[in-house]
């Protein structure tokens with residue numbers, strides 16, 4: 001095998017492992033230069049698409065928290081990253097919760113917006129799609145049941161359903177929220193690097209999900225607009241997950257995106273940094289999940305979480 005073919009094979013295997021896209025298709029992408037060893041998973045091309053994907057990844061962390069099933073850390077079990085088009089395979093049981101968490105609504109008790117500002121749900125080419133009211137950004141959804149219809153949240157006290165009330169335009173509170181996401185005060189120039197990093201998280205669901213492989217359990221949250229924390233009970237060390245993500249091009253430079261940090265940051269083996277943004281990975285080395293044997297623990301953890309979806 002020539003060195004070139006060897007590189008194609010490595011890029012294709014890395015892409016297949018990170019996304020679940022068929023190996024033959026990944027090989028084709030490698031041959032046509034769409035992926036490489038340096039960047040085996042295609043990036044979103046436009047800043048608007050990267051921002052939209054980043055908001056989706058970041059927004060899902062808090063509502064999902066420790067409610068993931070079968071180790072689907074952000075609710076997805078596969079990705080088809082095709083240039084600016086991204087298709088995500090939903091965990092079938094988590095699907096309604098994931099969509100509901102993303103639809104923007106004003107929460108009077110919280111005093112702000114929950115969900116992704118500007119996100120709307122539409123039918124596109126016979127499938128459900130998350131579309132951005134401010135740009136052409138779109139994320140298509142795939143469900144194991146082709147006839148799946150999202151069960152949309154009803155009217156609750158104190159909640160204004162922006163996605164239903166303003167189906168085609170951006171409401172003012174959403175505009176304010178988006179302006180904050182883009183500016184974020186002191187780190188203004190680094191928003192592009194943050195969007196690139198978080199959009200890469202969404203495009204590598206299978207690598208992200210390896211974190212929760214041991215008992216299917218993860219906990220996700222965020223401290224601010226520039227971090228995503230993923231922790232899991234036991235099993236694979238955080239450094240291994242971080243290394244695999246780095247090898248998949250998570251921190252690869254991209255033309256037009258300044259990915260240097262605004263101040264000095266000590267690198268950490270369990271943290272992936274780009275610009276001022278971070279993915280923080282943490283294995284808790286817990287024992288509560290193990291039961292008498294690993295298998296018993298796995299079943300018990302899943303049964304407990306599954307109740308929340310009934």
Ligand SMILES: [Zn+2]
Pocket residue numbers: 214215217233234235286289290
């Ligand atoms: Zn465990």
